[in-house]
Amino acid sequence: MSLCYHLASQALGAYRGGIMKRAGVLFIMLFAFAGLADSAYLAQHETNGTPLLCNIEHLTGCNIVAQSPYSEIFGVPLAVYGILFYAILFALAALELALFDRFLRRVLQGLATFGVLASLYFVVVQIFIIQALCVYCLGSVFLALGIGCVASLLEPFKRSVLIQPTSIPGLTMPPPA
Secondary structure, eight states, rough: OHHHHHHHHHHHHHHHHHHHHHHHHHHHHHHHHHHHHHHHHHHHHHHHTOOOOBBTTBBOOOOHHHGGGGGGTTTTTTHHHHHHHHHHHHHHHHHHHHHOOOOHHHHHHHHHHHHHHHHHHHIIIIIIIIIIHHHHHHHHHHHHHHHHHHHHHHHOOOOOOOOOOGGSTTOOOOOOO
């Protein structure tokens, strides 16, 4: 009877783990879609040359940030890189939902880590170099952080296996007292 209980609990745990992974990937898709919208809005204003609407409390520096020399890398606006980043995340998450593949979850984790690090770098640039904050950029930072948090829970890294003293050949342990 205990063998049946053990097998059933293992199967149920795997089932719950699969559902939680799928829910996490779905959240990544939703955050990536929001990031796509945010980046597309910024890219559209960059291409049209129209000012951004930015009147939220003390976060009125959107146009200062968008017009700074730090808003482009190799002549390409950061918003275009944002569209590419979020589109790749969205596509990989959708593919992972269809295939349920561990490798895709690992790739999502790697991209999420890259996104978090890049976002933190750009916040530092806004605060210390440009000395202005963009609410759309900060929204992208929070989306990248959310994606990073969810992705870190998708596929935990294996713990190292500890060698049990009883498994070492030639080593005998005294009986428990």
